Amino acid sequence: MSAQARQGDTVSGQVLVLNTGSSSIKYRLIDMGTRRAVAGGLIERIGEDESVLTHDGVRTERRVADHEEGLKAVLAAFAEHGPPLDGVVAVGHRVVHGGSRFVTPVLIDDEVERAIEEIAPLAPLHNPANLEGIRVARRAFPSLPHVAVFDTAFHGTIPPHAHTYAVPREWTRKLGVRRYGFHGTSTAYVSRRAAALLGRPYDEVNSIVLHLGNGASATAVRAGRSVDTSMGITPLAGLVMGTRSGDVDPALGAYLGRVAGMDLAGVDAALNKESGLLGMCGANDMREVWRLADSGDEDARLALDVYGYRVRAYIGAYYAALGDVDALVFTGGVGENSPRVRALAVTGLIRLGIEIDPDRNDAESAEARVISPEGAEVTVLVVPTNEELEIAEQTAACLGDA
DSSP states (O other): OOOOEEETTEEESEEEEEEEOSSOEEEEEEETTTTEEEEEEEEEOTTSSSEEEEETTEEEEEOOOSHHHHHHHHHHHHHHHSOOSTTEEEEEEEESOOTTTOSSOEEOOHHHHHHHHHHGGGSTTTHHHHHHHHHHHHHHSTTSOEEEEETTGGGGGOOHHHHOOSSOHHHHHHHOOSOOOSOHHHHHHHHHHHHHHHTSOGGGOEEEEEEESSSEEEEEEETTEEEEESOOSSTTSSSOOSSOOOSOOTTHHHHHHHHHOOOHHHHHHHHHHSOHHHHHHSOOSHHHHHHHHHTTOHHHHHHHHHHHHHHHHHHHHHHHHHSSOSEEEEEHHHHHHOHHHHHHHHTTOGGGTOOOOHHHHHSOOSSOEEOSOTTOSSEEEEOOOOHHHHHHHHHHHHHHHO
């Protein structure tokens, strides 16, 4: 691998972005000169009988025992199919939870590894896997700088009145109980792209970003800074999602314990994996939910009504929080690809200056675009997210600052 190269305070060359899950490694090789991915892929089912590696469309099936073997398989795919990795100058890692400690990207050393491990109780399903990826990659690339980019970091600017829960102070001070928010990497990229599409400086634009996918969140962005977001100490809070409930009464767990004999672990699992759209109508893929609703399924119709109502309620709340809104931005798998969901989300919001042009909304495109009418008070945009590019850019910026 080449040594780190710089042009002024900007890192040149390529950044390898790794997003390590409990049984997967997603990766992209980003050229920082063109800001484009030159290669990428995904290895899934790590630790199972038959793992699958897809590298730039080339699919390979064989057993991969652990993440170390998985990364070796990824490097072997680069060696066999290209491109060569001799231009890599840094490795950027997605880490889900940074707690209150990490609100910017950070150069990884042993102390940072220990801190990520200490934060693991805040994200027990994600941080341990992210950390395993970091450790494996540091062994594979010992001479390269490694940077952790935290999904919660963008929300580090949320003011205390918005991130503080009305709970005993000891919980807040000793246990870290507060709103953290997620989808921060995506929201940072999308909100900045929205400002560019408006032709205005980032620090002059107020936007509401709707990241709608199997996971879903809303974020209020004032002048390039997150000031509130719908997810909380975990990704369970806020909008209705594919399998997550979103907002419920905090006493629900106690109620279910009394009347159904459920323990906290069972309630937590049900709210995360058996609720949301899946719990209401039996399907968590939005396309299937619409198909069911169109066929007359009343549960699916209600699920869509609940989903749309919750999105509109958050739009209204964040409009009030911002005071003035320049853009409403849709992103994520559903937000980018479902005109019907976008239409549902803005129904009845014309008095707030929010509306969409049906023809623009229905037009198929993979590009960032405006879908509101000419002259609309609030510009409604669809902006495809690119979390890997954002991680690469934040990695480069971190190294430039260093």
